[in-house]
Amino acid sequence: MIQNLIYKFFSTDMGIDLGTANTLVYVKGKGIVLNEPSVVAVIKGTNKVLNNGNAVGIEAKKMLGLTPPNIEAIRPLKDGVIADFDTSRALISYFIRKVHSNRVRGLYRPQVVIAVPSGINEVEKRAVVNSAERAGARKVFLIEEPKAAGIGAGLPVEEARGSMVVDIGGGTTEVAVLSLAGIVSAESVGIAGDEMDEAIIKFMRDAHNLQIGFRTAEQIKMKIGSAWPLEKEMTLDVRGYDLTESLPRKVTIHSENVREALSVPVNSIINTIRRVLEATPPELSGDLVDSGMTLAGGGALLRGLNKAIAESTRLPVRTADDPLTCVARGTGITLENPFLMAVLEEGVGHDG
Numbered sequence: 001m002i003q004n005l006i007y008k009f010f011s012t013d014m015g016i017d018l019g020t021a022n023t024l025v026y027v028k029g030k031g032i033v034l035n036e037p038s039v040v041a042v043i044k045g046t047n048k049v050l051n052n053g054n055a056v057g058i059e060a061k062k063m064l065g066l067t068p069p070n071i072e073a074i075r076p077l078k079d080g081v082i083a084d085f086d087t088s089r090a091l092i093s094y095f096i097r098k099v100h101s102n103r104v105r106g107l108y109r110p111q112v113v114i115a116v117p118s119g120i121n122e123v124e125k126r127a128v129v130n131s132a133e134r135a136g137a138r139k140v141f142l143i144e145e146p147k148a149a150g151i152g153a154g155l156p157v158e159e160a161r162g163s164m165v166v167d168i169g170g171g172t173t174e175v176a177v178l179s180l181a182g183i184v185s186a187e188s189v190g191i192a193g194d195e196m197d198e199a200i201i202k203f204m205r206d207a208h209n210l211q212i213g214f215r216t217a218e219q220i221k222m223k224i225g226s227a228w229p230l231e232k233e234m235t236l237d238v239r240g241y242d243l244t245e246s247l248p249r250k251v252t253i254h255s256e257n258v259r260e261a262l263s264v265p266v267n268s269i270i271n272t273i274r275r276v277l278e279a280t281p282p283e284l285s286g287d288l289v290d291s292g293m294t295l296a297g298g299g300a301l302l303r304g305l306n307k308a309i310a311e312s313t314r315l316p317v318r319t320a321d322d323p324l325t326c327v328a329r330g331t332g333i334t335l336e337n338p339f340l341m342a343v344l345e346e347g348v349g350h351d352g
């Protein structure tokens with residue numbers, strides 16, 4: 001009884017959105033307490049994380065600018081799945097420890113809800129669960145990312161009608177139709193924000209002979225990128241490395257051309273949405289005629305993406321409030337809702 005009270009008081013039950021680009025942690029009763037890039041700095045060619053396992057997240061990103069050649073910054077969750085087990089473990093463990101250390105350590109082992117891509121396999125699931133257990137979690141529950149996104153966006157996912165969510169992250173786009181707190185039809189593709197950056201890099205090389213890095217490409221996307229004609233088209237000066245002259249150079253680019261370059265990944269995303277709509281049973285797709293779909297994830301912030309999708313599907317499209325935090329907020333709402341917790345799969349992370 002007393003113990004229960006203590007447990008409650010020191011509760012660090014948490015929800016984690018383990019994203020390719022960003023990891024967010026939601027603590028029950030407190031909200032989002034951590035939001036850092038999913039980056040780990042290691043000694044090149046090894047899995048040894050610098051600073052005794054503490055060169056993770058913002059710290060790792062800070063080191064990026066100053067890294068000597070023997071240091072490497074890794075994104076262990078490339079394409080939304082665990083590409084590198086050891087560094088993923090370092091990442092999960094660091095974030096749980098960081099949140100946990102504010103509390104009385106060791107007294108309470110938290111329950112953790114972790115959002116994972118819907119297409120993840122058993123081995124990958126086990127790796128995620130295992131990492132969280134080693135970091136001190138008592139029970140680990142997995143929730144499919146699009147479901148968490150739908151819950152975070154305030155969709156009535158528990159009801160007996162169809163709700164559609166499109167979560168466009170860094171590595172993956174997840175499209176799902178949800179009903180009765182479960183996924184009815186879904187598809188996950190490895191085309192999202194990163195592919196948009198790559199399309200811009202290719203465009204700069206092909207059209208302007210300019211080599212740019214991922215950071216610059218992402219800046220271009222955020223500043224003037226779009227998926228639908230803008231009320232006022234824009235230009236941007238971009239600095240890069242001229243491939244013919246082998247010198248640094250500056251060029252001015254136009255939003256129309258960037259949109260053209262982005263149309264390739266954008267169309268892939270739209271085609272995925274159409275496939276999921278086709279695979280949805282008619283009773284539920286009927287619901288979507290009125291409720292349409294909700295966009296979440298950082299990619300949802302691309303200008304005019306909602307218009308492009310609405311035009312192609314002829315369905316209402318809404319962008320969630322604060323799309324970058326939908327999945328994390330969804331894990332938090334789940335932690336606080338016994339019905340939603342009851343339908344989650346408890347992860348088994350022990351080896352064998």
Ligand SMILES: Nc1ncnc2c1ncn2[C@@H]1O[C@H](COP(=O)(O)OP(=O)(O)OP(=O)(O)O)[C@@H](O)[C@H]1O
Pocket residue numbers: 018019020021022023079080168169170171172173192193194218221222225296297298299300301302303323324
């Ligand atoms: N204003 C913006 N316009 C376009 N794209 C944006 C904008 N802001 C962020 N993004 C993109 O959103 C992506 C990150 O989104 P998010 O944090 O939802 O991904 P993630 O959850 O880490 O990845 P995933 O869900 O694939 O594992 C990045 O590709 C980033 O460039």
Ligand SMILES: [Mg+2]
Pocket residue numbers: 017018019020145167169170297327
């Ligand atoms: Mg995500």
